[in-house]
Amino acid sequence: MNRVTAGEIAELAGVSQSTVSRALRGSPLVNSKTRERVLRIANEKNYKVNTGASRLRSRQSRTLALLVHDDSEMGSDINPFFLSMIAAITKAATEKGYDILLSFQQFSENWIADYENSNKAEGVIMLGYGGYTDYIRKIGMLDNAHCVTWGPVIDGQPGHFVGCDNVHGGYIATRHLLDLGHRKIAFIGDVSDDCPEFQARYSGYRKAHEELGLDPTPQLQATANPSELGGYEAAERLIDRAVGHTAAFCATDLNAIGAIRAFRNRNVHVPADISVVGFDDLVSMAYATPALTTVRQDTAAAGHVLVETLLDLVRGNDVVSRLLPPELIVRQSSRQVRAEAMAKSRAGPRLTDAGRLDNAAPKARFNSR
Amino acid sequence: MNRVTAGEIAELAGVSQSTVSRALRGSPLVNSKTRERVLRIANEKNYKVNTGASRLRSRQSRTLALLVHDDSEMGSDINPFFLSMIAAITKAATEKGYDILLSFQQFSENWIADYENSNKAEGVIMLGYGGYTDYIRKIGMLDNAHCVTWGPVIDGQPGHFVGCDNVHGGYIATRHLLDLGHRKIAFIGDVSDDCPEFQARYSGYRKAHEELGLDPTPQLQATANPSELGGYEAAERLIDRAVGHTAAFCATDLNAIGAIRAFRNRNVHVPADISVVGFDDLVSMAYATPALTTVRQDTAAAGHVLVETLLDLVRGNDVVSRLLPPELIVRQSSRQVRAEAMAKSRAGPRLTDAGRLDNAAPKARFNSR
DNA sequence: CCGGCGGTTGCATACGTATGCAATCGTTTT
DNA sequence: AAAACGATTGCATACGTATGCAACCGCCGG
Numbered sequence: 079m080n081r082v083t084a085g086e087i088a089e090l091a092g093v094s095q096s097t098v099s100r101a102l103r104g105s106p107l108v109n110s111k112t113r114e115r116v117l118r119i120a121n122e123k124n125y126k127v128n129t130g131a132s133r134l135r136s137r138q139s140r141t142l143a144l145l146v147h148d149d150s151e152m153g154s155d156i157n158p159f160f161l162s163m164i165a166a167i168t169k170a171a172t173e174k175g176y177d178i179l180l181s182f183q184q185f186s187e188n189w190i191a192d193y194e195n196s197n198k199a200e201g202v203i204m205l206g207y208g209g210y211t212d213y214i215r216k217i218g219m220l221d222n223a224h225c226v227t228w229g230p231v232i233d234g235q236p237g238h239f240v241g242c243d244n245v246h247g248g249y250i251a252t253r254h255l256l257d258l259g260h261r262k263i264a265f266i267g268d269v270s271d272d273c274p275e276f277q278a279r280y281s282g283y284r285k286a287h288e289e290l291g292l293d294p295t296p297q298l299q300a301t302a303n304p305s306e307l308g309g310y311e312a313a314e315r316l317i318d319r320a321v322g323h324t325a326a327f328c329a330t331d332l333n334a335i336g337a338i339r340a341f342r343n344r345n346v347h348v349p350a351d352i353s354v355v356g357f358d359d360l361v362s363m364a365y366a367t368p369a370l371t372t373v374r375q376d377t378a379a380a381g382h383v384l385v386e387t388l389l390d391l392v393r394g395n396d397v398v399s400r401l402l403p404p405e406l407i408v409r410q411s412s413r414q415v416r417a418e419a420m421a422k423s424r425a426g427p428r429l430t431d432a433g434r435l436d437n438a439a440p441k442a443r444f445n446s447r
Numbered sequence: 448m449n450r451v452t453a454g455e456i457a458e459l460a461g462v463s464q465s466t467v468s469r470a471l472r473g474s475p476l477v478n479s480k481t482r483e484r485v486l487r488i489a490n491e492k493n494y495k496v497n498t499g500a501s502r503l504r505s506r507q508s509r510t511l512a513l514l515v516h517d518d519s520e521m522g523s524d525i526n527p528f529f530l531s532m533i534a535a536i537t538k539a540a541t542e543k544g545y546d547i548l549l550s551f552q553q554f555s556e557n558w559i560a561d562y563e564n565s566n567k568a569e570g571v572i573m574l575g576y577g578g579y580t581d582y583i584r585k586i587g588m589l590d591n592a593h594c595v596t597w598g599p600v601i602d603g604q605p606g607h608f609v610g611c612d613n614v615h616g617g618y619i620a621t622r623h624l625l626d627l628g629h630r631k632i633a634f635i636g637d638v639s640d641d642c643p644e645f646q647a648r649y650s651g652y653r654k655a656h657e658e659l660g661l662d663p664t665p666q667l668q669a670t671a672n673p674s675e676l677g678g679y680e681a682a683e684r685l686i687d688r689a690v691g692h693t694a695a696f697c698a699t700d701l702n703a704i705g706a707i708r709a710f711r712n713r714n715v716h717v718p719a720d721i722s723v724v725g726f727d728d729l730v731s732m733a734y735a736t737p738a739l740t741t742v743r744q745d746t747a748a749a750g751h752v753l754v755e756t757l758l759d760l761v762r763g764n765d766v767v768s769r770l771l772p773p774e775l776i777v778r779q780s781s782r783q784v785r786a787e788a789m790a791k792s793r794a795g796p797r798l799t800d801a802g803r804l805d806n807a808a809p810k811a812r813f814n815s816r
Numbered sequence: 817c818c819g820g821c822g823g824t825t826g827c828a829t830a831c832g833t834a835t836g837c838a839a840t841c842g843t844t845t846t
Numbered sequence: 847a848a849a850a851c852g853a854t855t856g857c858a859t860a861c862g863t864a865t866g867c868a869a870c871c872g873c874c875g876g
Contacts, residue, residue, distance in 0.1 A: 162530075
């Protein structure tokens with residue numbers, strides 16, 4: 079516990095407490111010689127400004143709350159992508175001199191107001207509340223709500239959002255597969271209104287097709303909740319439909335991992351028989367077998383933009399929702415379509431497999447990020 | 448910003464500010480009828496206690512700092528295991544009514560004192576400071592340092608540590624391989640003084656051997672820093688040594704993933720030719736190919752123990768360092784040793800591989816955690 | 817010589833809460 | 847009936863800082 083107060087530092091420095099406060103906060107009112115002396119003594123005595131008093135007097139907390147949606151009741155782990163975002167956001171906030179109050183919460187009505195009413199935080203960043211965008215938009219309409227949400231950015235919508243350009247992400251992923259010669263490309267992911275992000279990825283998928291005058295049948299779309307198991311089940315349904323797909327674009331990396339496992343179980347091998355592209359670029363995707371071609375979201379950039387946007391909001395500046403550009407990372411799960419593969423849409427016994435293919439493939443680049 | 452104060456609630460409720468404060472904090476001095484009325488009004492007006500004032504007056508912050516070592520300058524991502532720990536710790540703190548202040552920091556001398564001097568936090572939990580255990584032990588000697596570190600627990604050492612029982616973890620992993628008939632088991636991991644955790648895992652590895660009267664040669668140990676690449680390089684060295692190992696116990700899951708990739712590149716297949724066991728049970732290890740047999744550290748339990756230990760410390764109670772029991776999770780990367788494999792220690796062309804083995808193996812349990 | 821001005825400093829105060837102490841009131845004990 | 851007691855409430859204050867305002871000092875221009 080700190081027993082040293084600004085008053086004691088003042089006494090030691092032969093000045094008043096006011097001057098100590100001003101010196102520490104970098105006020106131009108203080109003579110540089112005085113400031114130097116005060117800082118030296120404060121440092122010697124290991125003095126730190128008492129945050130309680132500072133917050134009370136200044137009515138500022140220099141703290142941002144980071145709310146991460148906790149869906150652990152659904153048995154699923156926290157999405158690794160969010161964990162990467164947490165680190166990025168925290169570092170960005172630290173750079174700006176702000177602390178991060180971390181919380182994993184179930185959804186409830188009054189968080190934002192609570193954080194600000196109690197002066198625990200000056201603003202809130204929300205992560206993983208895709209299912210609650212409607213409510214968040216409502217919150218966003220309140221002028222005094224300092225809240226930025228990582229999520230779908232929709233033109234003209236109320237509220238403040240920062241998100242990945244999912245349409246473009248879906249586009250480059252699909253375009254990559256089209257460029258490899260694939261013409262029957264499945265889409266694995268939820269395209270319902272519940273998941274605007276995934277809808278956008280699907281929309282990019284359609285856009286890439288339309289550019290080439292193609293019109294993918296709805297049969298090629300398989301709904302999956304954004305987990306590994308979701309991808310697994312969706313891929314099974316897809317195989318049973320026998321639509322002749324030679325590639326699959328999955329709305330998330332976890333979907334992709336699940337789909338690859340389902341394909342393998344049915345003796346459909348990636349990338350020999352089918353190419354797979356994911357979305358997110360989770361850390362471990364470079365380690366998967368085969369290493370996953372995917373669309374990377376730049377979490378470090380996202381962290382900076384989220385924090386800067388929120389601080390603008392806090393300062394009363396005008397703020398616009400922002401889209402961040404994703405990037406295609408080509409690894410080993412996607413390759414040129416083979417004529418024979420076009421014919422093979424269902425499982426059958428095969429001798430080749432992922433393992434051998436790795437060796438047969440051109441020397442794989444080791445992507446350890 | 449909260450314009451509602453306890454005084455205003457008091458006026459509305461027809462009581463004094465003191466009574467409001469007491470009612471909100473659950474003091475037994477308040478009549479239950481009065482308390483009810485105060486709570487109702489406070490709720491209606493969406494009143495929240497101003498944390499600044501509360502902290503100043505009570506000299507408590509009801510906040511714990513969570514310091515995560517940032518080694519991003521070394522190009523490596525944050526260890527996924529720590530990310531899992533962060534979530535667990537935060538949830539445990541929330542249950543106890545404490546907020547978590549999250550920070551990713553380079554190592555510096557004065558954190559703990561700084562957090563407490565400024566009354567930002569009542570205590571500190573440190574994650575990922577394996578390389579600084581000596582310094583942390585010194586800190587631990589200070590009576591007023593409220594700090595618990597996730598790390599190696601060593602009998603009689605000063606300071607407060609909570610950690611996994613790495614010796615036992617190493618033991619059960621190795622014992623599992625021995626039970627499968629393996630007799631030449633490699634150890635991949637750093638056994639230098641820098642990494643007491645890994646030393647402990649190695650010690651468990653030796654203990655399992657000694658129980659059967661075996662004495663693994665030092666040739667079977669390959670040093671690796673705890674990354675995927677470290678495991679990759681160590682495995683390559685191991686293969687070149689041609690010591691005839693049929694199994695490998697890796698100090699971390701990332702090491703294991705890297706090693707499996709290196710083996711595959713040399714046409715040594717897991718688990719056909721060699722069994723591999725990891726350590727940590729990262730979320731994605733169930734998705735790896737083959738799904739990794741590993742030693743799980745229960746992060747949820749770790750979070751609870753860390754928080755409870757720290758709170759005990761804050762309250763001035765006696766505290767003992769605690770070891771948490773790890774658990775062996777058997778998946779597909781380990782299997783009974785084959786006579787022929789004993790002879791084959793170097794790479795040679797093979798037709799079988801992980802993919803086919805998955806199908807040949809007894810129906811693999813899908814472990815999605 | 818005086819008024820004034822820029823550069824520094826100190827004084828006094830308020831931020832909103834938690835808590836020791838005194839006060840009040842109704843009830844029980846002697 | 848007086849006294850004592852328990853339950854409940856209000857009063858008054860201090861926590862440590864940030865900041866408006868006044869004060870002070872040295873110097874310049876008039």
